[in-house]
Amino acid sequence: MERVLLTGMSGVGKSTVVKRLSALGYKAVDTDYGGFSAIDGRSYRRWNVDRLRQLLATEEVDVLFVAGSDDAQGMFYPDFDHIVLLSAPREVVVERLASRTNNRFGKRPDELAKILADMEKYEPMMRRSATHEIDTSKSLDRVIDEILGLVHRLPD
Numbered sequence: 001m002e003r004v005l006l007t008g009m010s011g012v013g014k015s016t017v018v019k020r021l022s023a024l025g026y027k028a029v030d031t032d033y034g035g036f037s038a039i040d041g042r043s044y045r046r047w048n049v050d051r052l053r054q055l056l057a058t059e060e061v062d063v064l065f066v067a068g069s070d071d072a073q074g075m076f077y078p079d080f081d082h083i084v085l086l087s088a089p090r091e092v093v094v095e096r097l098a099s100r101t102n103n104r105f106g107k108r109p110d111e112l113a114k115i116l117a118d119m120e121k122y123e124p125m126m127r128r129s130a131t132h133e134i135d136t137s138k139s140l141d142r143v144i145d146e147i148l149g150l151v152h153r154l155p156d
Contacts, residue, residue, distance in 0.1 A: 002151050003056065003079060006067040008086035009123055010115045011093040013136040013143070014067040015102060017086065020144050027061040031068030047072050063151045069126075077129060082150050085130035087123065090116065092137045 006014055014030065021028035031037050036055070037047050047070040055066070056079050066080075077083055088096070097112060127133060134146050 001061060002063045002081045004063065004065045004082040004084060004147070004151065005073070005076065005080040006065055006084050006086055006147070007069045007073060007126060007130070008136075009069065009093065009119050009126075011097040011100070012086045012088045013096070013140075014069075014086055016140060017136070017143060017147065018065065018067045020140060021065050021147070024144070026063055026065055028065040028067065029055065031066065031070070037068065037070070046070060049075075052076065065147075074129065083129060083131045084147065084150070085123075085126050085133040086136050086143075087127075087133055088135060088137045090119065093119070 006017060008014055015032065018028040018030040029036065031047055031052065035048060036051050047068065049072055052066070056064075056076070093115070094112070097115065132150060134143055136143050
């Protein structure tokens with residue numbers, strides 16, 4: 001099995017990419033949903049490390065895509081064949097956060113300020129750990145083509 005981590009800051013399009021990959025027949029998991037994360041005492045979403053370990057140990061598909069971002073993600077890097085940083089210019093992220101309907105995070109001024117500050121602080125670290133970076137300001141079809149080009153496989 002080939003495992004691909006799709007990571008990046010809020011608003012870069014991780015959930016949109018997962019939905020498209022799923023629609024194309026791939027196993028794609030968004031860690032914001034399905035019990036893979038929970039809100040902690042500070043209102044931050046944190047991965048359920050045990051649940052994610054279980055997914056990586058038991059999923060039997062040719063390609064598994066896992067999308068999300070968490071302080072703990074570094075401990076999982078050895079479990080992935082590809083670590084793909086999804087990124088977008090700051091103004092694109094701001095626009096997406098303002099217009100998205102699937103997640104309210106980032107709509108309040110304090111949340112937006114935190115996301116933008118986190119982009120400055122954490123995205124460079126994520127970039128250094130990534131094996132690939134894809135700019136999601138391109139069309140979704142092009143982003144998906146680039147991601148699938150990494151695994152060179154079609155769904156069963």
